[in-house]
Amino acid sequence: MSLFRDDGVVLRAQKLGEADRIITLLTRQHGKVRAVARGVRKTKSKFGARLEPFSHVDVQFFSRGSELVGRGLPLCTQVETIAPYGGSIVTDYGRYTAGTAMLETAERFAENEGEPAVQQYLLLVGGLRTLAAGLHESHLVLDAFLLRSLAVNGYGASFTDCAKCGLEGPNRFFSLQAGGVLCGDCRVPGCAVPSPETLVLLGALLSGDWQTADTCEPRYWREGSGLVAAYLQWHLERGIRSMRYVEK
Numbered sequence: 001m002s003l004f005r006d007d008g009v010v011l012r013a014q015k016l017g018e019a020d021r022i023i024t025l026l027t028r029q030h031g032k033v034r035a036v037a038r039g040v041r042k043t044k045s046k047f048g049a050r051l052e053p054f055s056h057v058d059v060q061f062f063s064r065g066s067e068l069v070g071r072g073l074p075l076c077t078q079v080e081t082i083a084p085y086g087g088s089i090v091t092d093y094g095r096y097t098a099g100t101a102m103l104e105t106a107e108r109f110a111e112n113e114g115e116p117a118v119q120q121y122l123l124l125v126g127g128l129r130t131l132a133a134g135l136h137e138s139h140l141v142l143d144a145f146l147l148r149s150l151a152v153n154g155y156g157a158s159f160t161d162c163a164k165c166g167l168e169g170p171n172r173f174f175s176l177q178a179g180g181v182l183c184g185d186c187r188v189p190g191c192a193v194p195s196p197e198t199l200v201l202l203g204a205l206l207s208g209d210w211q212t213a214d215t216c217e218p219r220y221w222r223e224g225s226g227l228v229a230a231y232l233q234w235h236l237e238r239g240i241r242s243m244r245y246v247e248k
């Protein structure tokens, strides 16, 4: 028998039987964890309210090793709320769709249960905090999160220097395969040629330069979102379903 404690973000809550739920969390130390929360679907369960998607929580888990506890999954035995981001996310359609795509992307990048994904966890917490605060356009918060998630998982894109030979930018030719822009000598067939402003925007989103990102013209936001979505799809076998609902 063992008890362990961790911080985590609730990614999903699925029904289990009459009153229980299977909660999927991205935790700081244990990566993706699925656990059973008993009795949480009763109307007055405070426990259940704390385990809604987008919540940042501190959870105590109970597991019995290989013995079956709640269908082999650990049990959530205590939950404390660190930040209830869901409150201001689910009430706004733009935030909700962007946030849902963030949760789904985080889960896809942290697919192996129990394998730590600390940087992905920190990005998700920071991204949800920014989204919930409502200081920036929701789709920009999403695109910044997606670009940084790709980067911490080994797919960092270059939006200035040539991704192949390193020639100092700006460079114009964008290639999904190459992982960013290419110079005239390195360009390959099938490169996109986005607006220079769009490449500046993407670089700003990746580095956290919100002033540049916030004041960019909407048409470059849209072009940038298209490139980010294509780059993400390129690196994930299946697409992120919830991306199609995000308003651009």
Ligand SMILES: [Zn+2]
Pocket (backbone or CB within 6 Å): 162, 163, 164, 165, 166, 167, 182, 183, 184, 185, 186, 187
């Ligand atoms: Zn080059």
